[in-house]
Amino acid sequence: MxxxxxxxxxxxxxxxxxxxxxxxxxxxxxxxxxxxxxxxxxxxxxxxxxxxxxxxxxxxxxxxxxxxxxxxxxxxxxxxxxxxxxxxxxxxxxxxxxxxxxxxxxxxxxxxxxxxxxxxxxxxxxxxxxxxxxxxxxxxxxxxxxxxxxxxxxxxxxxxxxxxxxxxxxxDAPVADYLxxxxxxxxxxxxxxxxxxxxxxxxxxxxxxxxxxxxxxxxxxxxxxxxxxxxxxxxxxxxxxxxxxxxxxxxxxxxxxxxxxxxxxxxxxxxxxxxxxxxxxxxxxxxxxxxxxxxxxxxxxxxxxxxxxxxxxxxxxxxxxxxxxxxxxxxxxxxxxxxxxxxxxxxxxxxxxxxxxxxxxxxxxxxxxxxxxxxxxxxxxxxxxxxxxxxxxxxxxxxxxxxxxxxxxxxxxxxxxxxxxxxxxxxxxxxxxxxxxxxLAVEPERGRDSWYTGIGDASQSTLTTVSLRPSGHVRVVFDAFVDSEVTDRLMLEASADGLTWEPVPLTVSGRGAPEEEVVSLSGTGHRDWWTVRAQVPHAAEITLRWRFVTDARYTGRGINVDNLIITDRDQMLLNGEKEPHRVRPEGWQLRSR
Incomplete structure (x- = not known):
C-alpha cells in the first residue's frame, strides 16, 4: 500500500x-x-x-x-x-x-x-x-x-x-519509513x-x-x-x-x-x-x-x-x-x-x-x-x-x-x-x-418494575422464593439484564431443604448471551435483556434463589431480573409479576428504571 x-x-x-x-x-x-x-x-x-x-x-x-x-x-x-x-x-x-x-x-x-x-x-x-x-x-x-x-x-x-x-x-507502514x-x-x-x-x-x-x-x-x-x-x-x-x-x-x-x-x-x-x-x-x-x-x-x-x-x-x-x-x-x-x-x-x-x-x-x-x-x-x-x-x-x-x-x-x-x-x-x-x-435507566422488560441489585465489592445479594410444591420437573423462565465484572456472577440455585443449595444450569438467549449452557451469568457491554430458561428436577418441596456475588474489586452497573415465571407440568407455581410478595429480597429492590 x-x-x-x-x-x-x-x-x-x-x-x-x-x-x-x-x-x-x-x-x-x-x-x-x-x-x-x-x-x-x-x-x-x-x-x-x-x-x-x-x-x-x-x-x-x-x-x-x-x-x-x-x-x-x-x-x-x-x-x-x-x-x-x-x-x-x-x-x-x-x-x-x-x-x-x-x-x-x-x-x-x-x-x-x-x-x-x-x-x-x-x-x-x-x-x-x-x-x-x-x-x-x-x-x-x-x-x-x-x-x-x-x-x-x-x-x-x-x-x-x-x-x-x-x-x-x-x-500499517513501518515507523522507519518516516523515521x-x-x-x-x-x-x-x-x-x-x-x-x-x-x-x-x-x-x-x-x-x-x-x-x-x-x-x-x-x-x-x-x-x-x-x-x-x-x-x-x-x-x-x-x-x-x-x-x-x-x-x-x-x-x-x-x-x-x-x-x-x-x-x-x-x-x-x-x-x-x-x-x-x-x-x-x-x-x-x-x-x-x-x-x-x-x-x-x-x-x-x-x-x-x-x-x-x-x-x-x-x-x-x-x-x-x-x-x-x-x-x-x-x-x-x-x-x-x-x-x-x-x-x-x-x-x-x-x-x-x-x-x-x-x-x-x-x-x-x-x-x-x-x-x-x-x-x-x-x-x-x-x-x-x-x-x-x-x-x-x-x-x-x-x-x-x-x-x-x-x-x-x-x-x-x-x-x-x-x-x-x-x-x-x-x-x-x-x-x-x-x-x-x-x-442511566434500565427499563423493565415487563410491567412497571424489575428486581435490581447494585451491590459493591465483596458482597452478596439474594432473591429467594417461598417454598414451592411442584408435581413434576420445575421449569423456570426469567429475563436478566447483566452488567458485571466477569468474576462477579449471578446464579440461580435450588434447595430441597432451604439449607443446601445447588446451582441450576441456565440456557440463555439474547445479544451477547453465552452460547453454551452455563451455571452463572456475568459480563459487561452487551446492554441487552437476556431470556433465561432452566429446569429443576422434581422434588416434593423446592426453594429457588437468585444469588449475585461480587469479588474484592470492580463492579459494573449491576443486575436486573424480571418476569419471573416458575411452572411445573400442571400449574403455575409462581408469577413474579403478579406475586412479588412471594419473593424475599436481601440486597435487591424493585426498581422502575
Missing part, C-alpha cells in the same frame, strides 16, 4: 462499518449522523445502546440530570463520595486523604449534568505531607488547570490520525499501528532524564533502543511508543509537537486552557503535583510532573499537556460527534471510528484503539463496554467516553500531591463512572 494512501486498510474497514450509520460529506461540519434502525432519542437509557455518532452539531450545555432522563441520586452519591476522599481515605487507618483535591464533570447527550470542585489545588509544603497554613492553601475550582500526564497520549494520537487522513502516514533512525536494533518492522496500540515490544519506560545529558541524546536513546519482545506478539503499555510518535509528527510537519497540537486541535476547538508549558500568567489556577527531591525540583506546580517530559523541555508525545475539565469535555464531545465541534472538524467520522475500534483482539485483557484504551473496568466502572473509550493520567486524571449512551465522565485530581507513594485512585475513577452508569 502506498505511503500516500489516504486511509490504511484498517481505517477503510472502519469506514465501511461507520457508513451504515453515518453519512459524511467533505465539508467540515457538514456530516449527518443517524441512529441505526431509526426511532426517536433514547435519553437517559443504559439498555438501549446508540449507534453511530451524535449529530455533529451537538454542543455542550448545562442541564439538570432529569432533563435528559437521568436519575440524579446515583450521580449525587458518586460525586459526594469522590469529594469526600479529599478529606478521608477509603482504607481505614490511612493518615492522609486519597487526594488533595478533585474536579468532576459528567455529561449525557450533550448535557453537562454535574460539575464539582472539592479540596485543594495546593495543600502541602513538602513530601512528608506537612499542611500549609490555611491562608496559603489554594482551593480547587471548576477552572483549575491540571497536569494531564498520559491523557496527553490522546492528543498525540489524534494528530497522528490527522496525518493518516492527509495521506502522510499509513498506520529511518528508528529502524535499528530489531525495530525495522514496527508499525505506526503497533506504537498506537502498545504492541511494539518496547519497554514501558526508561529514565531518559537521568541517563542522558540533553534533549538530542534522550531522543536518540529512544530511536536506538531495542524491543524487549518480538513486535506484535505482546501488549506492554509504553511511554516510548508515544514519544516516538511525537517525534514522527514533528518530522513530518516540520513543527514542534506543541505547535502542531495547538494548530490542529486546541485552537480549532477553542480549548483555551489546554496546551504544553502553560504560561506563568495562569499559575494561580494550576494544581501542585509532587514534591520532587530527585531531580531537585521542589514542589512542582506549573511545570510538567513527568520527569522524562520535563527533560524534553516539557513537550513530548506521552505527557506534558495541561487542561481543565471544561476543555476536556469539549474533546470528549468532539469524539462523540464523530470528530467535529462547533463547526470545527478535526477528524473524519471514519477516522474516529478507527481510533475507537479494538485493534488488540489477540490480547483480550488489553483492548486498545489507536491511542484510546477500550473496555477497561478498572477505571471505566459501570460504563465499561467494547464501545467505551478513554485514558488515565499518572497524576490522577482520567476521561471515560461511552459511545453506547453518548455519555462521558471526567475526573481530575492531583493525587501525586505531595507524593506519588500515597497510592492509587482507581476506586475514585470507578466510583464516578459507575455513578453515571447507574443514573
Amino acid at each position: 502506498s505511503r500516500r494512501s489516504v486511509l490504511s486498510g484498517r481505517v477503510l474497514g472502519a469506514l465501511v462499518a461507520v457508513l451504515a450509520t453515518v453519512t459524511t460529506t467533505s465539508a467540515a461540519g457538514a456530516s449527518v449522523s443517524a441512529e441505526a434502525g431509526g426511532g426517536g432519542p433514547a435519553h437517559g437509557r443504559f439498555d438501549n445502546p446508540r449507534h453511530g455518532f451524535a449529530p455533529p452539531g451537538t454542543v455542550l450545555r448545562d442541564a439538570a440530570p432529569a432533563r435528559v432522563g437521568l436519575d440524579p441520586a446515583p450521580i449525587e452519591e458518586a460525586v459526594a463520595t469522590v469529594g469526600g476522599w479529599t478529606t478521608s481515605h477509603p482504607t481505614p487507618g490511612t493518615a492522609h486523604p486519597l487526594y488533595s483535591g478533585a474536579v468532576t464533570l459528567l455529561a449525557h447527550d450533550g448535557a453537562v449534568v454535574s460539575r464539582s470542585a472539592t479540596g485543594y489545588a495546593v495543600r502541602y509544603a513538602d513530601a512528608a505531607g506537612t499542611e500549609l497554613p490555611q491562608e496559603q492553601r489554594v482551593p480547587m475550582r471548576g477552572d483549575t488547570i491540571f497536569d494531564m500526564a498520559s491523557v496527553t497520549k490522546l492528543f498525540t494520537s489524534i494528530v497522528v490520525m490527522q496525518l493518516v487522513e492527509s495521506g502522510d502516514v499509513d498506520v 529511518p533512525e528508528f529502524g535499528v536494533n530489531g525495530k525495522e518492522s514496527i508499525t505506526v499501528a503497533q506504537l498506537l496500540t502498545h504492541t511494539s515490544g518496547l519497554v514501558s519506560w526508561v529514565p531518559l532524564w537521568s541517563r542522558y545529558p540533553d534533549v538530542p541524546s534522550r531522543i536518540q536513546a529512544v530511536m536506538d533502543i531495542a524491543p524487549r519482545t518480538t513486535p506484535g506478539t505482546n501488549y506492554e503499555y509504553s511511554d516510548l511508543n508515544l514519544i516516538t510518535l511525537g517525534v514522527l509528527v514533528e518530522r513530518l510537519t516540520g513543527d514542534r509537537l506543541d505547535e502542531v497540537v495547538a494548530r490542529r486541535i486546541t485552537r480549532p476547538l477553542r480549548m483555551t486552557d489546554t496546551g504544553f508549558n502553560p504560561p506563568a500568567s495562569k499559575l494561580d489556577r494550576m494544581v501542585a503535583t509532587e514534591f520532587q527531591a530527585t531531580p531537585p525540583r521542589g514542589m512542582v506546580r506549573g511545570s510538567v510532573h513527568d520527569e522524562n517530559a520535563w527533560s524534553l523541555d516539557g513537550v513530548a508525545g506521552h505527557a506534558g499537556i495541561f487542561s481543565t475539565a471544561d476543555d476536556l469535555a469539549v474533546l470528549a464531545q468532539t469524539i462523540l460527534n464523530g470528530g467535529s465541534y462547533r463547526g470545527a472538524r478535526i477528524l473524519r467520522p471514519a477516522t474516529v471510528a478507527a481510533m475507537l475500534d479494538n485493534h488488540n483482539e489477540e490480547f483480550p485483557a488489553n483492548a486498545h484503539g489507536y491511542g484510546f484504551e477500550l473496555d477497561q473496568i478498572w477505571f471505566m466502572g459501570g460504563l465499561t463496554g467494547p464501545r467505551t473509550a478513554g485514558h488515565t493520567g499518572f497524576t490522577g486524571t482520567d476521561l471515560v467516553i461511552d459511545l453506547a449512551s453518548r455519555s462521558f465522565a471526567i475526573l481530575l485530581t492531583n493525587r501525586v500531591h505531595p507524593s506519588r507513594n500515597w497510592g492509587s485512585i482507581n476506586l475514585a475513577r470507578e466510583t464516578l463512572s459507575t455513578g453515571l452508569a447507574k443514573a
